Structure formats: C-alpha cells, structure tokens
Amino acid sequence: MKKIASLFFVCFLTACGGTKTYEPEEINPDIDVCVICNMSITAEPYATEIVLKDGTVHKFDDIGCMIEWMNEQNDEDMAKKYVRDVTNGKWIELEQAVYVYNPNYWTPMNYGVVSFANEKHAKEYMEQEGKGELWTYEQLKKHRWGFER
Amino acid sequence: MRSLFFLIISIVILLFTETVYGEKIEVHKQLQQAIDEAHAGDVLIVKKGIYKGPIIIRKPLHLVAEPGAVVDGGGSEYVVTIRAPRVHVEGLTVRNSAYGKGAGVLIQESSHVTLKHVRIEQVHYGVYVEKGTHINLLNNAIRGRDIHFAQRGNGIHLLKTSHAVVRENHISRVQDGIYLDWAKQTVMEKNKVTDARYALHFMYSEGGAAKENVLKENINGIMMMMSKQFNIGHNTIVRQLDYRGYGALIYDSEYVVMHNNTLLYNSTALSLQNARHCHIKDNEFIGNYRALHSLYENPDTIVFKNKFLGNMEDALIQGTPIAFDDGHRGNYWDTYRFYDFNDDGIGDTPHRIRSMYSRLLRKWPSVQFYFQSPALALLDTTESFFTHAQAQGEDHFPTMKIDQDKKETKERSWKLLLFGSVLFISSLFMIRYGRRMTYEKNC
Numbered sequence: 001m002k003k004i005a006s007l008f009f010v011c012f013l014t015a016c017g018g019t020k021t022y023e024p025e026e027i028n029p030d031i032d033v034c035v036i037c038n039m040s041i042t043a044e045p046y047a048t049e050i051v052l053k054d055g056t057v058h059k060f061d062d063i064g065c066m067i068e069w070m071n072e073q074n075d076e077d078m079a080k081k082y083v084r085d086v087t088n089g090k091w092i093e094l095e096q097a098v099y100v101y102n103p104n105y106w107t108p109m110n111y112g113v114v115s116f117a118n119e120k121h122a123k124e125y126m127e128q129e130g131k132g133e134l135w136t137y138e139q140l141k142k143h144r145w146g147f148e149r
Numbered sequence: 150m151r152s153l154f155f156l157i158i159s160i161v162i163l164l165f166t167e168t169v170y171g172e173k174i175e176v177h178k179q180l181q182q183a184i185d186e187a188h189a190g191d192v193l194i195v196k197k198g199i200y201k202g203p204i205i206i207r208k209p210l211h212l213v214a215e216p217g218a219v220v221d222g223g224g225s226e227y228v229v230t231i232r233a234p235r236v237h238v239e240g241l242t243v244r245n246s247a248y249g250k251g252a253g254v255l256i257q258e259s260s261h262v263t264l265k266h267v268r269i270e271q272v273h274y275g276v277y278v279e280k281g282t283h284i285n286l287l288n289n290a291i292r293g294r295d296i297h298f299a300q301r302g303n304g305i306h307l308l309k310t311s312h313a314v315v316r317e318n319h320i321s322r323v324q325d326g327i328y329l330d331w332a333k334q335t336v337m338e339k340n341k342v343t344d345a346r347y348a349l350h351f352m353y354s355e356g357g358a359a360k361e362n363v364l365k366e367n368i369n370g371i372m373m374m375m376s377k378q379f380n381i382g383h384n385t386i387v388r389q390l391d392y393r394g395y396g397a398l399i400y401d402s403e404y405v406v407m408h409n410n411t412l413l414y415n416s417t418a419l420s421l422q423n424a425r426h427c428h429i430k431d432n433e434f435i436g437n438y439r440a441l442h443s444l445y446e447n448p449d450t451i452v453f454k455n456k457f458l459g460n461m462e463d464a465l466i467q468g469t470p471i472a473f474d475d476g477h478r479g480n481y482w483d484t485y486r487f488y489d490f491n492d493d494g495i496g497d498t499p500h501r502i503r504s505m506y507s508r509l510l511r512k513w514p515s516v517q518f519y520f521q522s523p524a525l526a527l528l529d530t531t532e533s534f535f536t537h538a539q540a541q542g543e544d545h546f547p548t549m550k551i552d553q554d555k556k557e558t559k560e561r562s563w564k565l566l567l568f569g570s571v572l573f574i575s576s577l578f579m580i581r582y583g584r585r586m587t588y589e590k591n592c
Contacts, residue, residue: 029297029298031392038398042298042346
C-alpha cells in the first residue's frame with residue numbers, strides 16, 4: 001500500500017514539475033489570421049508561429065510578418081519561434097531552418113523568403129523554381145525586409 | 150500627287166484598324182487543330198459539343214462558341230491558354246482543370262484580349278492573367294469547386310497586369326473573387342462575388358476603380374493591402390458575417406476614396422489600419438455589428454458625410470484618433486441625441502464617440518440583448534452628461550438629418566397635403582350637391 005502511495009506521490013510531483021514544451025499549434029484557416037496583416041492563413045505551409053513564455057501563440061501568414069512583429073516586441077517574452085518546411089509542412093525552429101530567397105518567389109505577402117528543414121529540400125525547391133539563393137539563419141538575420149518586384 | 154494621297158490614306162487606315170477579320174470557319178471537332186490551321190484574324194465558330202483540352206492559342210483569333218460548346222481540360226493544368234494579342238473568346242464553357250493548381254483560362258503576356266460570356270467551372274483558378282495589358286473580362290460566370298476555400302484558387306487573378314476591365318462577372322466558390330497582384334489601372338464594375346474568402350483583394354496594386362459591385366456573404370468584401378489610388382464607389386457590401394469578417398479592410402494603403410457604398414449587416418463594416426490620405430464619405434453603414442474600426446495610425450484620413458444607422462457599435466478606435474468631419478460636415482449618427490437650435494442641420498454639440506455599452510459589449514457579448522432598449526438609451530444619455538467621460542473620437546459637425554431624405558420627405562408631405570385638401574374639398578362639394586339634389590327631388 002505504501003509503495004502505491006509513494007508511486008502516486010512521485011507521479012504527482014512529476015506532473016507538477018513538468019517543463020513547458022511550447023509546441024506549435026495547428027493552423028485553422030477558418031479562424032486564424034495573421035497578427036500583423038490580418039490576412040487569413042490559407043497557405044498553411046507558409047505559416048509561422050511564435051509561442052510566448054506565458055503560452056500565448058501568435059500566428060503569421062508569412063515569415064516577413066513574423067520578423068516585423070519580432071522587431072516590435074520584447075525578445076525575452078518569446079519562448080519559441082517556428083517556421084515550416086514548405087515541402088511537407090513540418091514545424092522547425094526559426095534558428096534551425098534553412099532558407100531560400102528570391103524577390104520573385106510567391107509567398108503570401110510577397111517577402112520572397114521560404115523555409116525548409118534541410119538543405120536537400122531547399123535545393124530541390126530552388127531547382128524547381130529555377131532561381132533563388134540558399135541562406136542560413138545568420139544570413140536571414142542580415143536581410144533587409146521589404147517587398148521587391 | 151493623287152497616288153501619294155491614297156498611299157497616305159491607306160497607311161493611316163492600316164495603322165488604326167485594330168482587327169482585320171479573316172475567314173469564318175466552322176469547327177465541329179479537333180478545336181486545337183482548327184486553331185493551328187487558322188490564320189491570324191480568322192473567326193472560328195465553335196459548334197455545340199465537348200472538345201478535348203488543353204487548348205493553346207498563339208495567334209490573334211476570334212472564337213465564337215455556340216451554346217453547348219465545352220472545352221474539357223480533363224484535369225490538365227491550364228484548360229485554355231492564350232499567348233497572343235487581340236484574341237476574343239465568346240460564349241465558350243471551360244471546365245475541369247487540375248486540383249490545387251492551374252486555371253480555366255491562362256492569359257500570358259498578351260494585350261487586347263477579351264473573354265465574354267465565358268462560363269468557367271470545376272477549376273482551381275478561374276482566369277489567371279500574367280503580364281497582360283488591356284484585358285477585358287466581361288459577363289463571365291466563374292464557379293470554383295465545392296471544397297474548403299483554403300484549397301481553392303482565385304476567380305480572376307491579375308498579376309502585373311495593367312488596364313484590365315472586369316465587368317459584370319458572377320464569381321462564386323473561389324478563394325478570392327478578383328485578386329489584383331501588382332496590377333495597375335484596373336476597373337472592376339458590376340461584378341457579383343459570393344462565397345469567397347475575399348471578394349476583392351488588392352495587393353501592391355495601384356490605380357483604378359471598383360464600382361457598383363455586389364459583394365455578398367464572403368469573409369471580407371474588400372481586402373486592400375499595400376495599394377494606392379483607388380476609387381471604391383456605389384458598391385453593395387453585405388453580410389460578411391464571419392468570425393473575423395470585414396465589409397472592407399484597408400491596410401497599409403493610401404489615397405483611397407470610398408464613397409456611396411452601402412455596408413450592410415457585416416461583422417465589422419470597415420476597418421482602417423494604416424490607411425493614409427483616405428476619404429470615407431457618403432457611405433451608409435447599416436445594421437452592422439461594428440460599423441467602423443480604426444487601428445494603428447490613419448493620418449489624413451477623414452470619415453465624413455456617412456450615415457450610421459442601427460449598428461450595434463458605431464466605432465471602435467484603437468489607434469490614434471481619426472477625423473470624423475472635414476471642418477464643415479460630419480456624419481449622421483442615429484445615436485446622436487442632442488439638438489439643433491439654430492436649425493443649420495448640424496448638431497449644436499459635438500458627437501462624442503464613447504460608449505460604455507461598447508466596452509461592456511466587448512467584455513460580455515451577451516449584453517447585445519439590450520441593444521436599442523430603454524435601459525441602454527438611459528445609459529447612453531447618462532454617459533453623455535459626463536463630459537469628462539473618455540471619448541474614442543469626436544465628430545464636431547454631426548448632421549441632424551439625412552439631407553436627401555429630409556428634402557424628399559418635405560416634398561412628399563406637401564404633395565400629400567395638397568392632394569388631401571383637393572380630395573376633402575371635392576368631397577364636401579359632392580356631399581352638398583348630393584344633398585341639394587335630394588332636397589330638390591323631394592320638393
């Protein structure tokens with residue numbers, strides 16, 4: 001009986017002490033709109049998210065909108081920033097993703113930056129589009145965001 | 150000398166004649182073959198029947214289809230592709246493009262192309278125009294697939310296209326009805342768009358007009374983003390009732406004149422978000438959950454001469470204050486309760502857009518039950534006496550009556566009074582005459 005009680009106690013402690021994981025939320029095109037531009041998020045593979053430390057999830061339709069929002073907010077409040085691999089919709093952390101850029105790439109807000117989980121997917125995309133340049137996160141940080149065409 | 154004159158005349162005629170019609174050819178089968186064999190300027194009469202797509206037109210041609218002439222793409226990416234100037238397609242039915250990509254009609258790098266009375270159905274995009282000029286899309290019917298709007302394409306997509314005229318089209322079940330993507334000088338008139346995400350979607354576009362369109366039961370009627378110099382007038386924007394539905398949303402845009410529109414029964418009729426140098430005037434905001442929403446900064450934007458009638462909440466100002474009058478005229482607010490003692494048609498005190506009720510409504514949506522109730526009128530009036538109550542904005546020249554209606558009502562009253570008086574006097578005479586006749590008979 002004591003063993004069972006201690007087992008319950010341990011379970012209780014584990015549940016209480018569990019760390020927050022800040023997982024991304026699935027996109028619902030019926031209700032989710034971009035925090036910055038108010039467009040409904042229909043092109044789901046291009047969606048991005050920021051999970052705050054208090055658990056609030058902010059959703060964006062384009063990585064450019066997310067960067068615009070980040071520039072206006074306090075970085076310390078943000079727990080995780082997610083982008084997606086455009087080829088399969090898999091969520092990746094902003095810092096871990098690989099990027100390709102061309103001003104003529106279609107993205108929901110025409111920022112022209114597309115994210116991938118790995119270089120293989122990025123190169124396949126560039127080959128398919130016949131244009132673009134491969135970027136790391138460090139190169140992305142230096143990008144002057146805007147709309148060019 | 151005479152021959153030189155004739156030569157000049159001939160050259161002038163040749164230069165200014167836009168289309169030289171060629172031979173008339175009837176097509177019964179093998180449409181692509183008939184197109185390939187035709188000469189530039191020929192007229193192909195497409196007889197009733199189902200023709201196998203995809204079809205590509207690479208020369209100036211007229212395709213005039215008889216009723217029942219259908220091009221079936223069989224799931225190909227683009228059912229009809231036009232890559233030539235001065236192509237005219239009329240009366241054709243185009244259907245069955247691929248799922249998730251492609252279009253019913255693709256017009257690429259062409260000028261002076263017309264699609265008229267074309268029916269486009271079971272497609273991803275309806276008409277996709279890329280780098281076109283002087284494209285006329287007239288009286289077409291475009292209907293997308295019965296799938297979720299996130300999976301559909303747009304009805305008419307104009308990419309880097311200038312001087313397009315989009316008139317009297319019926320567009321339904323698409324993602325966005327008419328999408329302007331870096332387009333210039335576009336005219337959209339008398340179109341009807343229903344069951345779309347955004348009926349009219351402007352992105353990075355410049356110049357043009359949207360007039361007399363009916364935008365009904367979409368998520369947003371008008372979504373204008375990073376665009377400028379548009380004239381939006383005389384449209385009926387009705388029942389955008391989605392959770393985040395807007396009659397019109399103007400975001401990061403400038404020099405937009407929105408006038409004489411009727412915005413009826415929308416979740417939010419109009420939202421201004423970084424709208425610069427815009428004039429919102431002579432519109433009717435009727436029966437919306439929220440008539441006006443202002444967010445961020447909207448410098449040099451004026452909202453005046455509008456009528457606000459029966460809206461649950463007149464305005465929500467979340468950014469910097471916006472101007473509700475042009476220095477002479479404000480708006481008509483049915484919630485304005487003060488007087489006009491000098492009878493100049495302008496209320497004697499400014500209309501202060503506050504509303505305890507709005508704040509309560511945002512906190513407890515169920516208080517909408519008390520909308521237009523005596524209790525609410527009491528709350529509103531009480532609040533108005535507290536001049537220090539925080540106002541969201543001020544209309545310094547609120548109009549007391551809807552001018553036109555006032556004039557019409559006055560005229561109508563005079564006519565009715567005159568007609569009534571004539572009727573009354575005639576009746577008196579008739580009665581008197583009748584009585585005299587009876588009296589004379591009896592005598």
